Amino acid sequence: MINTTNTSEITPSKPALKIQGLTVSYGDKTAIFSVDANFPTASMSAIIGPNGAGKSTLLKAVIGVQPILAGQVHIFDNPVKNNLQKIAYVPQRVSVDWDFPTNVIDVVQMGLYRQVGLLGRMKGEQTSIAMDCLDRVGMADMWQQQIGQLSGGQQQRVFLARALAQDAEIYLLDEPFSGVDAATERAIIDVLKSLKSKNKSIIAVHHDLATVRDYFDYVLMINIKNIAEGLIDETFTNENLQSTYGGKLELTHAEELSAPKDRPTK
Amino acid sequence: MNTFVQAMLFQAGYNVALVTVGAILLGIAAGSAGTFLFLRKRALVSDAIAHATLPGIGVAFIIMIWLGGDGRSILGLLFGSAITALIGLFIIEWIPRRTRLPEDAAIGSVLGVFFGAGIVLLTVIQTMSSGRQAGLESFLLGSTAGMLFQDAIVIAIGGFFSILGIWIARRPLTIVSFDKDYAISVGYDVRQIDLLMMGLVLGVTVIGMKLVGLILIVAMLIIPAVTARFWSNRMDEVVVIAGFLGGLSGYIGAVLSASAPSLPTGPIIVMIAIVLFVLSLFLAPNSGVFSTFIERRKTKSNIHRRQGLLTIAKGENVVSSFTRKLLANEGLSRTDGLTDKGKKLVTKILIDENRWIAAKEVYPDKDMNINYGIKLIEETLTKDELLKVDQYIKSHKFKSITYD
Numbered sequence: 001m002i003n004t005t006n007t008s009e010i011t012p013s014k015p016a017l018k019i020q021g022l023t024v025s026y027g028d029k030t031a032i033f034s035v036d037a038n039f040p041t042a043s044m045s046a047i048i049g050p051n052g053a054g055k056s057t058l059l060k061a062v063i064g065v066q067p068i069l070a071g072q073v074h075i076f077d078n079p080v081k082n083n084l085q086k087i088a089y090v091p092q093r094v095s096v097d098w099d100f101p102t103n104v105i106d107v108v109q110m111g112l113y114r115q116v117g118l119l120g121r122m123k124g125e126q127t128s129i130a131m132d133c134l135d136r137v138g139m140a141d142m143w144q145q146q147i148g149q150l151s152g153g154q155q156q157r158v159f160l161a162r163a164l165a166q167d168a169e170i171y172l173l174d175e176p177f178s179g180v181d182a183a184t185e186r187a188i189i190d191v192l193k194s195l196k197s198k199n200k201s202i203i204a205v206h207h208d209l210a211t212v213r214d215y216f217d218y219v220l221m222i223n224i225k226n227i228a229e230g231l232i233d234e235t236f237t238n239e240n241l242q243s244t245y246g247g248k249l250e251l252t253h254a255e256e257l258s259a260p261k262d263r264p265t266k
Numbered sequence: 267m268n269t270f271v272q273a274m275l276f277q278a279g280y281n282v283a284l285v286t287v288g289a290i291l292l293g294i295a296a297g298s299a300g301t302f303l304f305l306r307k308r309a310l311v312s313d314a315i316a317h318a319t320l321p322g323i324g325v326a327f328i329i330m331i332w333l334g335g336d337g338r339s340i341l342g343l344l345f346g347s348a349i350t351a352l353i354g355l356f357i358i359e360w361i362p363r364r365t366r367l368p369e370d371a372a373i374g375s376v377l378g379v380f381f382g383a384g385i386v387l388l389t390v391i392q393t394m395s396s397g398r399q400a401g402l403e404s405f406l407l408g409s410t411a412g413m414l415f416q417d418a419i420v421i422a423i424g425g426f427f428s429i430l431g432i433w434i435a436r437r438p439l440t441i442v443s444f445d446k447d448y449a450i451s452v453g454y455d456v457r458q459i460d461l462l463m464m465g466l467v468l469g470v471t472v473i474g475m476k477l478v479g480l481i482l483i484v485a486m487l488i489i490p491a492v493t494a495r496f497w498s499n500r501m502d503e504v505v506v507i508a509g510f511l512g513g514l515s516g517y518i519g520a521v522l523s524a525s526a527p528s529l530p531t532g533p534i535i536v537m538i539a540i541v542l543f544v545l546s547l548f549l550a551p552n553s554g555v556f557s558t559f560i561e562r563r564k565t566k567s568n569i570h571r572r573q574g575l576l577t578i579a580k581g582e583n584v585v586s587s588f589t590r591k592l593l594a595n596e597g598l599s600r601t602d603g604l605t606d607k608g609k610k611l612v613t614k615i616l617i618d619e620n621r622w623i624a625a626k627e628v629y630p631d632k633d634m635n636i637n638y639g640i641k642l643i644e645e646t647l648t649k650d651e652l653l654k655v656d657q658y659i660k661s662h663k664f665k666s667i668t669y670d
Contacts, residue, residue, distance in 0.1 A: 063451040089451035096445045100305065101495060101504045110444070113437050114452050141648065146499040151636075166452065183632065 014076055016041040016170050016201035017062065022071035024054070024061045030224060031057040034071070037220050037229055041076075042199040044192060045218040046206040050245050053223040055205040056092065059172050063089050075170065085114065088163035090173040093155050098148050105130055105143040107158050111165030133164040136194075138187050153184030160188060171195060173204040177211075189215055212236060270525040282524040285410040285477070288421040289516030289535060292474045293486065295425035297512025298432050299466045300487030301494065301505045305443040306463065310370070311358055313484040314377040315464070316471045318354030319347035320384025320480060323405055327391055338401070340417055344472045347405075347480075351468050354380050408479035408532030410523055417476050424473035431466050432505070439463055440501050477520075479532035486512060489539040496550035515539035567592055568640050572615055578604055579612045618642050620666045625655045627664070 015038040022035045032054035039045045047055045060066040062073050062080060073080040075087065088111070108130040109122060116122060134140045137157040142150070150158065156176060163171055171192070177185050192202050192215075206212060212219065212232065219235050221227040221244040228240040272278040276286060303312055326346020331337040354376045361372035388402055401409075432439070438459045441449045450456055467487060474483045494507035519535030548555045574589035578599060584590050593599040598608035621643045626634045629651070637646045644652065658664055 060447065063447075065447045065450045084451065084453045087451065089448060091445065091447050091451075095447060100444045101499050101501050102440075102444060103500065106501070107444075110441050110448070111452075113441060116437075118434060118437070148499075162448075172451075181632075182630075 014041060015039055015074075016076065017203060018074040018077070019058075019062070020072045020074075022058070022061060022073065023069045024057050024066050025069055031066075032061070032222065033225050035222060035226055037226075039201060039203050039220070040218055041201050042196060043218050044196055044202045044204070044216045045220065046204055046212050046216040047220045047222065048206055048209065048212060048244070049222045049227070053244075055222065056174050058222070059089070059174050059203075059205060062172065063087060085166075086169040088166040088168035088171050090159050090163045090171065090176060092174045093152060093159065093179065098150070098155060100147065102147055103143075104134065104139065104145050104147060104150070104158050107147060108133055108161045108165050111162040114166075130161075130165055133161040134158075136164060136191055137161045151181070153180035156180050157184060157187065160191060164191070168200075170201045170203065173202070175205050175207055177206070177208060209241070270521060273521040273524040278524055281410075281413060282520075284415060284418045285413050285524065285531070286517060286520040288413065288418045289477055289520035289531075290513045291425040291516075292421050292470070292477055293490070293512035293514070293516030293535070294509040295428040295512075296470045296474060296483070296486040297490035297494070298505045298509035299428055299463075299470050300512070301491040301501075301508045302432070302439045302443055302463050303467055304488050304491040304495075305501075306439075306460070308460075308463070308467075309484060309488045310373050311355070311464065312467045312471065312487055314358060314373045314380075315351045315355045315468060316480045316483045317377045317384075318380035319351045319471060319475060320405070321380055321387055322347035322350030322384075323402055323475075324384055324387025324391060325350070327402060328387070328394075331394070340414070340420055340476070343402075343405075344420065344475070347475065348468060348472050350380060350384075351471065355464055355468070404479075405475045406479050406481055407530045408475070408477045408482070408535075410477065410520065410527075410531045413476065421473045421477070424469055428466050428469050428473075429509075431462070431469075435459070435462055435466075436502070436505070477516075477531055478535055479530070482532045482536045485536040485539065486515070489536070489543050490515065493539070493543040493546045496546040496553050511539070511542055515542060565640050571596070571598070571611075572639055574599075575604070575608060575612045575615055576619070578608075579616070616667065620659060620664075621652070621655050623667070624659045624664050625651075628655050628658050 017037070017039040019035060019037040023033050024031045035054070035058060037058075047058060049055050057066055061068050063084065064080075075083045080087075105127070109126060111133070112122070112126050112129060116126060131140060131143060134143055137160050139154060139157050139161060142154065145154075147155065147158065160173075160176070163173075173192075176188055180188070192204075196202060204216075206216070213236065217232055218230070219232050220229045221235070221240055223244050223246075227244045228235050228237075269278055273282050273286065276283040303309055323343050323346055326343050327337045329346070330339060330342050335342070358369070358372045358376050361367050361375075362369045367375075391402060438449070438454055439462075441452075442454065442456050442459045442463075446456055449459075470487065471480065471483050474486060478486055490508040490512040491504070493511050494504045497507050498504050515535050515538040519538045520531065522538070523529055523531040523534045546554065551557050570586065570589040570592050574584050574586070574593050575598065577584050577589075578593075584593070590599075593608065597605055598611060599605060604612065622634065622638055625632075625643060625647065634646075643655075647655065659666060
């Protein structure tokens with residue numbers, strides 16, 4: 001069995017994921033420079049920034065895919081290195097070869113490999129966990145499908161189900177809504193919100209500025225370096241959007257985005 | 267021909283039976299290990315390290331002679347070959363990490379340099395008094411002539427451990443091949459797993475040198491895996507099928523080579539593997555050339571039939587001569603209009619057409635263009651979904667298309 005998290009250490013005051021002075025480079029090209037972040041527990045956080053701002057790199061550095069040049073990463077105040085089992089990572093859909101000979105349930109069961117161990121057998125228990133996760137993302141009907149036959153949205157749901165199977169505390173998602181249909185976007189948001197209600201922490205690289213306000217309650221804005229970080233209402237402002245995106249964002253558009261929407265009062 | 271049948275039944279003498287069993291075991295090990303190599307896209311690396319075994323053979327031979335030994339001891343030669351292959355593998359890994367050279371340049375350089383050095387060493391050995399009969403050049407393309415009992419034992423033990431290793435490491439190997447970043451995120455050490463995979467491949471290469479030869483061993487690793495991919499979409503099945511196809515190639519190849527001793531064993535086994543590949547390429551269900559061709563024709567006919575019938579039902583002329591011929595051949599239309607059979611089908615198609623239009627309104631988020639016009643809607647929607655669509659059609663909100 002994997003270590004189950006001591007629930008007493010998960011308190012809203014402690015950041016779920018704490019990043020200090022993180023620097024990553026590809027050769028001599030700096031991808032992120034001295035980034036700090038404190039993603040709160042039991043909330044939905046967005047990482048936003050223009051293309052090439054280092055959003056995906058940040059996630060990859062946290063899970064150890066990308067070597068860290070400088071800086072530290074802590075999960076609930078413990079070094080990330082020995083606490084990877086508390087993180088579930090959902091990579092970009094386009095990062096894998098979907099022609100790989102495997103089907104939906106097999107992919108979801110990859111989320112249970114560490115739990116089962118090297119020589120352990122996949123038993124009925126694991127199959128029912130995997131089926132349950134598929135059901136939560138609305139893909140239970142398709143459990144036997146070859147993955148190459150899935151649409152983009154379905155592929156993304158399978159990846160989310162695989163992460164759910166890990167039963168982690170922190171969910172790191174890399175552009176989960178990129179290239180998916182509206183139904184999938186809604187299904188994914190529903191799953192993420194239910195995770196949040198169970199005190200899980202969600203951190204997603206997000207590119208659709210129009211939905212930031214609706215989906216998230218915390219935001220990290222980066223462009224190689226930190227630009228701003230904090231609660232959406234205080235941080236997702238016209239000024240911060242301008243300094244994050246520079247001239248790439250139309251001023252009027254930014255004002256429209258950053259203005260809190262008039263919500264109908266009941 | 268008589269020898270051929272005898273060889274097939276393991277009756278053509280002790281040595282032939284030994285070779286045949288060895289080739290089968292090697293084929294199974296190579297096919298199953300090669301599946302991971304193929305899916306991890308590392309075929310060229312394995313080709314380079316196979317070529318990098320050659321200098322090791324030469325050096326091991328010379329050292330064994332210097333020490334006063336036989337020089338042809340199989341274990342000594344295999345040990346030497348494994349050492350230089352590992353050095354080659356290390357260099358291929360090191361160059362792209364620490365220099366500006368890309369991996370393909372590293373692979374090419376290691377292959378060329380090591381193989382070149384090996385050939386030089388072999389030539390030197392030819393000039394040595396004890397080297398003339400060494401028969402080391404048989405490691406290039408494989409040979410069955412000089413196979414000894416201990417060679418077969420080496421293949422059997424090596425093959426057994428390769429297959430055992432594959433079975434134990436099947437999950438890490440699969441997850442790293444499919445999604446490397448995710449594998450890291452759940453705590454797998456990808457470098458170690460890659461090394462383990464190359465270690466298994468190296469093991470197969472080394473035990474296969476005597477039979478298939480180091481130049482063609484990569485074919486035994488890759489071809490059965492590629493062939494197996496035609497027959498299954500499940501990783502575990504692909505591994506087993508690739509092992510079976512590798513074993514079958516080894517068996518037939520060894521038997522053929524026994525009945526024609528002048529032919530080199532390695533290339534014959536590889537040719538058999540290629541025959542199996544070509545057969546699968548054409549005949550495999552779902553992904554083979556024939557079934558794809560038939561499927562495409564069926565789809566084309568379905569679309570033309572539907573379009574043609576709807577056009578006639580609307581009272582318009584069918585322009586496409588393919589459609590006209592299709593409808594006439596299937597007895598759906600005559601020169602003066604639709605036959606009774608055609609009219610019946612039009613009714614059915616109209617129901618289906620309305621269901622598709624309604625389904626797009628009921629399920630605006632679903633991609634309802636998949637299979638539209640190609641298959642009936644029953645094959646796309648579940649029963650519950652279809653029920654909802656039919657209820658929607660009956661409601662006053664939906665206006666069905668009808669033709670007189």
